[in-house]
Amino acid sequence: MRKHLALVFVGLFVAATATAAVAADYDRYERGPHGGSPGEYAPPPPPPRGYQAPPPRHAQYGQPYFFGHAGVFDPNSDSDGLDGYDTGWNFDVGIGSRVSPFFAIDGTVGAYRAERGSDEATVVPLTIGGRFILPHPFIEPYVGAGLGLYFSSLKERPGVISTGIDDSSTDFGGYLSVGLDMWLNPRIALNFEGKYHWVNPTFRDSSGRDFDVNMSGWTGNLGIRVAF
Template sequence: MHSLVPTRRAREVGAPTQTDPSEANPSLFLHSQTPWVRRFRKLGARTRIALAAAGAFLVPEAPAAEAGRDEPNDVRPYLHWRVGEFSPYWDVLDLRGISLGVEFNERWGAELALDAWQLQLIQSRVLGEQQIITLMPQVKFAIPTWNERIAPYAVAGVGGAWVQFNDRAAGGIGRRIDADGISIAGTAGLGLDLFLARNIALNLEGKYVWADSIGIRIDGVGRDWDPSSFLATIGVRVYLDRHSTDALIAQANLLTPVRFYFGTQGGTTFLTDSEWVSGAEIEPKLNAIGDIFNLQYTVSLGADLGEHFGLELALAHTEYTLRTATMGSIGEYSSYSVMPLLRLRFPRAEGRWVPYVMAGAGFCYSEFNDTKPIATALDIDAEGMTPAFSVGGGVDYFLARNLSLNAEGRWRYSWDHKIRTDDGISGKGDHSELQFTIGFRAYLWESR
């Protein structure tokens, strides 16, 4: 066996000399000269590194802890949030869902799934909308693959469905409609988790909900109505288990990275100034909690800049009822806000708790929609962009280095909202509201 010529460093420190592996194993020498190996060696260094990284991602024998659970039998609680904005293509409207579940091992789990959506009630014409809410205990069976980075799964369960008629349309004017009910429901479906980190997964899910028909009455005539629906959603699954080996970002050697995150929150708004102009005002919708707390949904993208500072772009949506003094409720007024925010953070308890304050200025896009039957003949112009600003604060609780639960409160003020109707209402006004939300921030990558 011949020795290769040792390097200068090997001579100086007495490192062991290297041997030529091709002489120790002739078959290795022959294999190293195959055409595909020669072509690989001709590639640039960056290309070879990229190919090697891609290969590492696909190797199934890599340790499972890199992408999924630490041990195959780890019990892992999770929260699954999902939306189905593309579902109107098969007549499902305003689909939202959330599940609280637990995985008992790498394959079996159970969850309690809450889903809400709307269907149109039709008899020759659209009479209105039916709100369906299901609460479903479900069993989940997964088959992790590709080093647990991808996990196809199936779900099935049995629960209940609650149906309520709302948002009467023009076709329902003057009709006597009794379409509320409760029924037994079941579900089965398939999904896919794509793990962005060990405790965060992007989720796609499709399931069919079977529900017993409910008895409804239209103008005194009884009939059956079937609320069964196909639900397709995209969402995020976040695991709530704590990993003691995951260093928190506020520890002394981790204060400098720029950390980028995605967040989502849900909650309520409370109007602090509802009067628009003389004769017109906005008020909470029928589905408001306690008739005063309107529902709101927020998605955010942001970055923590070291220990104390951060930037965030928050996109929020809420919807109110527009009421006039002469007609009452005439439709809905949707508000979409885009708000760049500066966050000032104060880590506590080695970064486990992070209180913060925030402020920013942006704009709102608002529009009138879903005209009520009483106002179908009325010309209503209430659409446009308006300036806005927001101030508030909150607290993050870090379950792991890359995942925090948060509670937040903000006050938002917007002005220059225009409205004009052909029955004499015209002018500009301002709106303000308190916003209370809970949600999570998922930190996806960082840069030093």
């Protein structure tokens, strides 16, 4: 009989211990994992490290923009071109549209000029072209090309080859460009661009002879792009 009573007491003790452990776990769950009153829960976890905000508006379809540049003109050194001319100046302004995240169309008007003593060579390009862009929220490199009308003028004193030139010409020309946009915010970017212009106008000297003159060269620009 005593043996049976001892077994009953042992069973009751085990049951009571298990019940106390379950009650403690339940109370801890009600308080929340960090303690506190019932119903108080931990804040949501932070976003994963790889999370990024959506791309800014400049990467969206159909966005127009205005741009302007100023910089230097490095004339070619061909004997039938601008050999001996010093580095000059250059500027341009234009309007464009981001027709897709990867491509934009630009219309540009500008001027570049170089001098050699009293000789002056000036070109005013009016062009339309496109740019292929590597999209990025902040830094976007690109390459471009275009065609248009080039209004050229040349003033050269008499020399060994000609009797002096003071003439102008309108010709078709083209360019290739490479550049980089650094977006300061979704609407404004700082722009760096190098562009090579090709144009080969014909001028007439004072004796009536015609001369083909290569007025091509590099322009290096710093500018700004502003989205509407």
